[in-house]
Amino acid sequence: MKLDRQQKRTTIYDLAELAGTSASAVSAVLNGNWKKRRISKQLAEKITRIAEEQGYALNMQASLLRREKSHIIGMIVPKYDNRYFGSIVELFETMARDKGFFPLITCTRRDPALEIEAARAMLSYQVDCVIATGATDPDRVTELCAAAGVRTINLDLPGKLAPSIISDNFAGARELTRRILVSCQHRFGSMEPLMFVGGRGGDHNTMERLRGFRQAHADHGIDLDDDRVIACGYAPEKAQSALMERATSGLPFSKGMFVNSTITLEGVLRWVRLAGPVSEQEFALGCFDYDPLVALLGDNIEMVRQDVPAMLARMFELIEHGNFEPNVSEIPPVLR
Amino acid sequence: MKLDRQQKRTTIYDLAELAGTSASAVSAVLNGNWKKRRISKQLAEKITRIAEEQGYALNMQASLLRREKSHIIGMIVPKYDNRYFGSIVELFETMARDKGFFPLITCTRRDPALEIEAARAMLSYQVDCVIATGATDPDRVTELCAAAGVRTINLDLPGKLAPSIISDNFAGARELTRRILVSCQHRFGSMEPLMFVGGRGGDHNTMERLRGFRQAHADHGIDLDDDRVIACGYAPEKAQSALMERATSGLPFSKGMFVNSTITLEGVLRWVRLAGPVSEQEFALGCFDYDPLVALLGDNIEMVRQDVPAMLARMFELIEHGNFEPNVSEIPPVLR
DNA sequence: CGCATTTGCTCAATCGATGAAGCAAGATTT
């Protein structure tokens, strides 16, 4: 790995020499509190000019070593490659920067070991705060960080030891289920019980969505057997093979499906293509997630959009108020 | 912003005191070269145990300040929220970690000023190397980094001052155009010239794709006027309003369209929905980009998938060989 | 004019980890 630096970097000592002053003055000028330190305007301007000429860049490592707060804010995300987490990350970066934080983001691919390793790395980089997004074990992260005196906030999936900001999964799922049922009525003339595809039985979001799913069936007086629920995980391959198996198993099968995420939807659609009927038009689908292209292309696919801007706004609110009591904020999702 | 640290962090000095030894020994043990420094196995084990008991986390800032290479590798990306850049970022992180780098990623939303600011921040964090992905002005980034002795590599869009890794846009566009023309033949019985929607006239990728687009028309002996090209930028809104305008302008209009990215496709589909004919089925579309859900849902949408794994493999190859000569590697994209 | 205050700086310690140099005790050689 030939990444040898070409030349030595310019430091405040170099600038001090060039300006005929002290490193202390240079530091004061460049980090903006030259007024507080009673540096004359002329000297300040001279130093600023020389720094620009020399292309000086602050050494953050040195600066952070000395300061007590880093203003670095870490975020752990399970995946980048879907619109939900993509928009979380993108908006988080923007908002963090606006509020004077430096965002440090790590993707842990739903791997519990990687999550812990990533949290540890963030502690090493002296983050002031860690956001655990969709973490498989958020409380583990909170414990680890607490040991170093670093606060955490859970996003998307809740934990018991830190404040959590999640979607109102129950209400969202109930309304989504209602819409799928109505769509079934229109399309097929009847309201059969739906299938629930994707997610992990143990995770809070899946459990709450299932509760909403069941409630909506009850609202319409429809009996729902547990065997309509296929919580096979989020991965497309798992959903695909679970449906394949189900279709040939003799167990009940529905044309109406509640799909737990766009990731899972990919597997459902693959199954529709390969092993199922000709087109997804013969199904009534609903997805607890949002993707603009699916919204445009999937005529018969209802979508729930989690309100990312509201969730992140709430998150920064908690940070700014120093509120790190464990409690859950539920943010209503948006239905198109 | 109440992010006050709760307690003081454990340092090697604390550990040294607890172990009844020196900070130097602790450091040697914890960073793995205790053998080289002739520390006895017993002391090493004792220190390791105490460090674990205390939940010690290395202070990277202090460590990096002392070392000459940071092993931090920075990446600048225009957007997170589409599958192409999402997969670039996710795979980059994984590969960087595997190779012993610490990935530092920043999203600059195609804003030239933010790009420069992000590059400057990365220099402050002492990155060993910067990857400028889809940068609006990659050479500016290279110059800035070069002044600090930091090498750069361009990804997705080429620059003149650093090695660039891009898709073979010409060949990909030529083949994609051919497929759209064939699809038009099947669908509409004739081969009219296509429209080209999205991208910026000035950017290298758009220019090369246009060259492939023109070549494919020539291959089929089809005359192509310049007014079929609508390089209105990548944003959905721009594509949507450009099509709206075009449809009412009296200028020629085609049912076959070459769409420059999934981002632009979103605008095209919105236009189809709102102002155009009933369904996208009445069009023959091709998109120079890949999205698995579009591939599954859009029956009449041809897609080109840029070969992200091959591009990143090439990138790390360059880094490992210390090859920073400005030259362009073209990676063939994959057509489904 | 003499004393107090303000202005405009510099000095030096510090943050935590690293590693070259050095040193004492024990082992080995002559």
Added chain:
DNA sequence: AAATCTTGCTTCATCGATTGAGCAAATGCG
């Protein structure tokens, strides 16, 4: 027994920026 080598540490300077303390010169005040 003296000389040399090896083992297993410790000491201390260093990385670059920050900041409390301090100091000389300039200014204000009675």
